[in-house]
Amino acid sequence: MRINRLTYEPSIRIGIVGAGCTGLTAAEELHDLGYKNITIIDAKNRVGGKTYSIRYADASLQARGIYEGGTVWLLPSPLYKKYRKRYGISPSLHVMPRVQVFDLGTGKVSSPFLVESKYSLLGRLWQLRKFFQELDKYTLYSDPGYINPTYRGMNESSPQWFNKQGLDFIRDALMPIANAAQFGYLKQEASTAYVIRLLALLNRCNFLKKLFLNMPQLQEGNQELWNRLAATHHLCLGQTIERVSRGQTILVKTASNQWEFERLIWTAPVDDFLGVADASRAEADIFSRVRTIKRAVITCKVEGLPANIFYVIRNTLNQSLPTSYPLAIYEVDPGSKIYNFYPFMDETTTVEELESNVADCVKKLGGTQVTPMGQPLIWKWFSHFSAEDLKDGIYQRLEMLQGNQNTYFANEMTAGVSVPYGMEYAAYLVERFF
Ligand SMILES: Cc1cc2nc3c(=O)[nH]c(=O)nc-3n(C[C@H](O)[C@H](O)[C@H](O)COP(=O)(O)OP(=O)(O)OC[C@H]3O[C@@H](n4cnc5c(N)ncnc54)[C@H](O)[C@@H]3O)c2cc1C
Numbered sequence: 001m002r003i004n005r006l007t008y009e010p011s012i013r014i015g016i017v018g019a020g021c022t023g024l025t026a027a028e029e030l031h032d033l034g035y036k037n038i039t040i041i042d043a044k045n046r047v048g049g050k051t052y053s054i055r056y057a058d059a060s061l062q063a064r065g066i067y068e069g070g071t072v073w074l075l076p077s078p079l080y081k082k083y084r085k086r087y088g089i090s091p092s093l094h095v096m097p098r099v100q101v102f103d104l105g106t107g108k109v110s111s112p113f114l115v116e117s118k119y120s121l122l123g124r125l126w127q128l129r130k131f132f133q134e135l136d137k138y139t140l141y142s143d144p145g146y147i148n149p150t151y152r153g154m155n156e157s158s159p160q161w162f163n164k165q166g167l168d169f170i171r172d173a174l175m176p177i178a179n180a181a182q183f184g185y186l187k188q189e190a191s192t193a194y195v196i197r198l199l200a201l202l203n204r205c206n207f208l209k210k211l212f213l214n215m216p217q218l219q220e221g222n223q224e225l226w227n228r229l230a231a232t233h234h235l236c237l238g239q240t241i242e243r244v245s246r247g248q249t250i251l252v253k254t255a256s257n258q259w260e261f262e263r264l265i266w267t268a269p270v271d272d273f274l275g276v277a278d279a280s281r282a283e284a285d286i287f288s289r290v291r292t293i294k295r296a297v298i299t300c301k302v303e304g305l306p307a308n309i310f311y312v313i314r315n316t317l318n319q320s321l322p323t324s325y326p327l328a329i330y331e332v333d334p335g336s337k338i339y340n341f342y343p344f345m346d347e348t349t350t351v352e353e354l355e356s357n358v359a360d361c362v363k364k365l366g367g368t369q370v371t372p373m374g375q376p377l378i379w380k381w382f383s384h385f386s387a388e389d390l391k392d393g394i395y396q397r398l399e400m401l402q403g404n405q406n407t408y409f410a411n412e413m414t415a416g417v418s419v420p421y422g423m424e425y426a427a428y429l430v431e432r433f434f
Helices: 021-032 078-086 121-138 158-164 168-186 192-200 207-212 224-230 270-276 281-287 351-364 387-391 394-401 419-433
Strands: 013-017 037-041 053-055 066-068 093-095 100-103 216-218 234-236 243-246 250-253 258-261 263-266 291-303 310-314 328-331 338-341 369-372 377-384 407-409
Touching (some): 013 250, 013 258, 021 037, 021 224, 066 338, 078 419, 158 192, 168 192, 250 263, 291 351, 394 407
Parallel strands (some): 013 037, 037 234, 100 310
Antiparallel strands (some): 291 338
């Protein structure tokens, strides 16, 4: 639904802050509509944002020689497919190992759907069917971000929600994966809206993919799509925004540059916006409520672990684990002996703790020697609101901000976490307002 097509002016100057998938999709869609003056600004010296493919050299391998420091799985989206075709990305994908659960207490490895449970196979299948049917309501491509008003009511914690729905087997099977992918130590408190939105991504996959969770990556590395797409746009990299002032036009300043725009699309985190912009009272009120956590990716060469694994860690030990214990681990290329580990971090977590938790995890998995390949990558993660804010209609208020002072916001906070969500929200924003 484009509501102000009458104001279509292809020559206006549009600034986009952030060259991750959301900012680049906004640029691409604007370009497709005929807009000619688009400038993309990013603080980093590369594009892709949280999609970050890193090359490693190992002459002995037939493998791709790439590991992912950010986005792991390519999740289905028609827009993603369209861009992959447009930019000549190989249609054959690098398929990751299927996800299995490693139980720290027993050392057993099993499919998430075969973990110990009081439910028979039939009972499990019944819950699976019921759950995926429920998810259908949240799988609509035309329903970007948290605009669907049902999310407002989904503010209770997810363990409560699963119990009420009679889906406790699904909780046991899928929550370790959801926690490893997004929630970490917030597992008890993250509102159901966030959990359902994450799991709704699974509903875009066919039945076998849902069951085995053997998701793909791009052969070229996930970042390559964004490198190719970005090369067709006007980019200003290595530019951290220092000031945004809005009047008749919008002035954006960095230490070495200044731009003037008629419209601004902000795809960087909103706390950064508050730090540099002449924020309105409504922007300040909403953005100061956003909560984030941190997550790390640690890449190590490890001896003695099985090849081609993707384990989600389940803790049935009698002791709780540190909040910064790895929740998932996989070999980045079959036979490479290079493994990625995924812990979360709280305010007190140090790099030494992260590394010692990885070493402990490797020991429990039967590995013998760990050599980190550089420093951990640390990401600002999971912009979200409290249950109370959700209930009070924060996302509805957020949508009302769109277009005020010719400024638009599209990022993980508005869209939800994942590349498809970022892209689809950006496309929706362009379709609706430009
Ligand atoms: C470890 C990890 C695993 C993930 N796994 C998956 C997965 O398997 N599948 C999936 O679909 N998604 C996954 N994601 C999530 C996905 O990567 C993100 O949701 C998505 O990339 C967000 O895109 P974005 O463009 O909204 O934000 P970002 O990618 O965060 O881009 C924002 C951009 O803004 C720039 N920026 C920030 N501040 C400023 C500033 N002040 N001035 C200028 N520029 C600024 C940043 O440099 C960045 O380039 C994963 C992410 C991580 C970190």
